[in-house]
Amino acid sequence: MKKETVNSLYDWIGIIIVPLIAIVIIFMFFFRVVGVDGQSMMNTLMDGDRVIISIINDPKPGDIVVISRNYNNDEAARDQNGNTPIIKRVIAVGGQTVDIDDDGNVIVDGVKLDEPYIAEQHQRRTGDVEFPITIKPGYIFVMGDNRNVSKDSRFSSIGEMGQINEKYVLGKAIVRFFPFSDMCVL
Template sequence: MRVYFDEVENTYSEASKSWKFVYSWLDSVIFALVVIFVVFTVLFRVVGVNGRSMVPTLHNGDWLAVKAINMHYDRGDIVVITQPNKLNEPLIKRIVAVAGDTVDINFADGTVKVNDQLLKEDYIAEPTNRMFDVAFPVTVPEGCVFVMGDNRNDSLDSRSTIIGFIDTRYLLGTAEFRFFPVGEWKIG
């Protein structure tokens, strides 16, 4: 009889070890999912690029991780804008000027100046030749930024009153890295 009880104890002990392993594994998976959920709802947001306005830096179909807890924005930051506009969709643009800056665009030679300093724009596809309805120079109001797409001649941005100056309260955050397509992580 003792042999039978030993076999039952061994079987119970082995089953208990198996369940402990399953619970441990399941606990780790749930913890990882909670961490991912918190990271991508509090710290970062996932945003898809729709359109050509940021070519050659970003392309249609790229997916970005956007840092959502940014409280300070600088010239050159690529941002996601949720400000209501006539397009009724979020925009992805580059900040060219911040509050207090004066922007002047010479459409004849395609140059952009901020505070009388010529911008070095190695990220744009071609010079800025497309005009809209904003008369330059303009000074960016307090609490706002002036944005433009990197594909200057195929971008609706702050050069148009349809978009205009962007209130910083409507900036979802800054694009930190691209996670799709895989392998092209860096944002230029």
């Protein structure tokens, strides 16, 4: 009987430990959990939400991406916010041209974006980047969904004149998993 109990115990340990190790390895190499800090992505993501990001990514317009604070040319902002990454929506990628009209409409390559996700219409004069702007290859132009409070690519202190090098993109947000009541695929 004792040998059967020991074998049964080993079976249970294997059933629990092997999947846990697999989950840890998967999250180490392919995914990461990130907390939302701030209001710039409201109403899509709220302060305190938790998201799973895919580390393997190629940013595309419309993606919600997590960006390392190291992108920032503004040392005071970097010091104030520490290593907390930022979460923004990709508006354009290398080679695309972005404009924002006087009504706050975002236009990419001559086409007005349909943006049902923005919290409220913003004003063009927010920020100091000159429009229209053509995004350099290997860079992205990002904006928060809550345009009236978001500090994003409309500001020259963000990245290089508002453009963020793709090397600072930590990943693409794929799932909001917390709070559980708001769990969804992004």
